[in-house]
Amino acid sequence: MDYIKFTKANCKNCYKCLRSCPVKAIQFKNEQAKIINDRCILCSRCVLICPQNARKVNTHINKLKNALKNNKKIIVSLAPSFAGNFNFSYKKLIGALKTLGISYVEETALGADITSRLYEKFINNNKMPYYISTACPSSNMLIEKYYPELIKYMLPILSPMACHCKTLKEVYGKDAFVIFIGPCSAKKTEYELHNKDNILDAVITYEECIKLLDDFNINIESSPDIDFDCNSFNSGPHYPIPGGICNNIKDSLKFNNIKPIAVDGVYDCIDVFENIKKGYMKNSFIEVSICKGSCIGGPDMIQNKHIYYNKLEKVENYIKNRTLISNEKLNKKEKDLSIKNFSKNFIDKSLEDIIFSEKEMEDTLKSMGKYSEEDELNCGVCGYNTCREKAKAILKGMAEPTMCLHYMRNKAESISNIIFENTASCVILLDKNLNILEINPAVETAFCVEKNAIKNKHISILMDETDFEYVKNTNKNLLGKKVHCNNYNLVFIENIIYIPKQNIFMASMINITELEKNKQNMKELKKTSFTAAQEVIEKQMRVAQEIASLLGETTAETKITLSNLKKFVNTDDEN
Structure with a gap:
């Protein structure tokens, strides 16, 4: 399924999305960007950084609207990062959701408590050199697709969202319509997995939540103050804070002499995975979150108007001042935990790396205008760190030669220069x-x-x-x-x-100098020709006159001679 797409009309080939993509999961074909799902880890950096807003995210809004229309019992699991993402009281948000027609609203933090207890059980019963948290779906995909050798270190436990939604289905009934509201589009991949098991019915982001309320003309500020139907007793709300998971299980980590390491941000995650591959940092629990600032930052941290530390402060204040509300059935469920009931398997989803010959690489580099090492600028403008990486992407069908700014500029300048010079x-x-x-x-x-x-x-x-x-x-x-x-x-x-x-x-x-000269020469030629013709005509006229004069004289003489001859003849006749 295409969770995220780029709209064709808006893509301007700036390659900003590709430069921001840590795994280069974006294909450019016919000058149009397309996300390749098999490579994507759904970190959302590409669509959020796009200056043209050329994004289209798969949404479950219509599923929720249909559930409201059919008067279903709707249960909301609200992610604990909500306190940092809204500028109004969380009770107003719950009141607005209840006004919309939501039956119950509960904290996903309860699922985080379940996840923490299951982590502790697994760590106490399984000795491994590394334990990698699996609460972040994007970091899970990063490992499955690009570091499959580390899958064996991933804690095989459902995420807090899945743990909570599974519990909500058991408490409120299998027919209940359970939705998760949070900051992360990557959670929609979990929907695809868990919807088949009837754990979860829809996932919507905070942004989509606000739009939904607007569609129904529900004003959050004027909504009644309503508290959660149930929330977490323990430290679940700390999950969206960097180091929150480590803090939740710190006693078990200390007891087992395991070093806690918390990393947030995709490049920090990549760095720590590279270290694990090389065998460094053994006997460690690695808390990983793809988003910088963990879930408080969320994928919208890049363009969100609220600065991170303001959001962090709001979440901490919420945790400090919140009212604890219990649900006996949920509390009983938390005490009766079994790893088997909340387990999850992670699998190798990596793509086979294609090895290209040096001849193929050289030919492709030449198609980019790279005829020698000096031509390989490795500027990264196209989104790839080196020209050779770009060449590999072209051979894989992920990129086009025209994506090289320097190549296109040189080509344009070359054509322009040819025209200008010639x-x-x-x-x-x-x-x-x-x-x-x-x-x-x-x-x-x-x-x-x-x-x-x-x-x-x-x-x-x-x-x-x-x-x-x-x-x-x-x-x-x-x-x-x-x-x-x-x-x-x-x-x-x-x-x-x-x-x-x-x-x-x-x-x-x-x-037109020569043309003008030719015109002047032609003018002179015409003038000369006319003068010469005039002279010839005048001469001809003189000759004609002379001939005429001569003809006149000879004619007169002939006439006289004839007259004399006539007289002579007449004289002979008379005699």
Whole structure:
């Protein structure tokens, strides 16, 4: 079951979730984050640290609403960390729950008392080098999935929640609808396990509890003051405080000469498990809690508005001032404890580690732009500590090459540089004062300058600044204007754009100098051609006139000759 999911619409590929995940249980595929359940320990760090709030947590709210609708007898087991997570009296919260339709509200701390007594029995009857507490479901999953060799040291006892809910079912009847309210989403994995055994019907977090009351328009502050129907007589409420379990069984630990060690926070838990693997710290009872500050911190400690020590103080004050209320049936059940009735088996859930060849690793590193050891920056931006860890994740299908920020930046810069360096247009970048930041080779060629010689100098060193001043003062872009740089005999189609985000100006200028020269040459050619044609025509006209004149003279002479010939012929006829 997907206990926690990321919503597709909101994931922005910042990899903050992966960087916060201690076991790298998050897969990125097609630029979308997905939690892989087989690897996840449900510490909730990823979803709570997500800046886009791209989370969707599996909820049992509808189960509870259906139970209310069907008028079921509903029993609440309220985790002892509640006192630190609310800014109002716990009696107001119980009053609000009763107003909602809850039949009974009791402290989970009673289950913690049961767990403590069972721990003591096990320790007194079983000699081991290490005893690891099993009240935290996330630490249990961390061992089962990543330190299976330590399972033999886990105390095979149900968690306080499960112990209490099992007892509530026996006291109030198997048909009672039993829910647990606490700070931890990981408890929902216990629901999946214990619902089949009819121990537990629903798990909701404090956050979901407040939302549920809001849905029913129940104002907690105006609710009546009602106390627990039953709470713990012993030290169960100390469980959410770091060292609380050790404190509860301190007499048995002292009697058996066992050293108590309490660790909270996932990385401290990992550290202590690594020490146990190496055989250090023998003859110890290890109290482990994945959340920093134990259950008082809870998984919402990362973004919770209440600072930890304020929450700790509120829990301690509650423990000190609370009223003790007894339930005879529950008290009798606590005295009649059997490890067999509250036992739990832990199993190896580890994934087989895949060994990849050096060739596969090298090919994958190259796909990330890592061609040598110098390219392996091991910056951790992608969420993996080293580039080689990232390469392994890619081979396992957990990551993508594009997750490397440096690789993508270099790739983008490479493409940008290719375009910038090879474009035929002249490109000039200017700062807010119109000083030259960058020019491309086309500018160097056109203006016969070197980049370093004019960098950080005013644009007027190259060309008239009037158009640039206009764009600067009006914030209006200038597009498609023909300009002449007479000092350099250059002509451009000028585009000047203001980029507000970077507060810079970009001039992109198409060099049309040769085109303009060609136009001028064509104009001169046309003029010359016209003049030559005119001269030819005039000459032809003169020739024509001369020919005409000559033709006129010869025609007159011919006419005279013919006239004389005619006279001569006529004279012969008369004779």
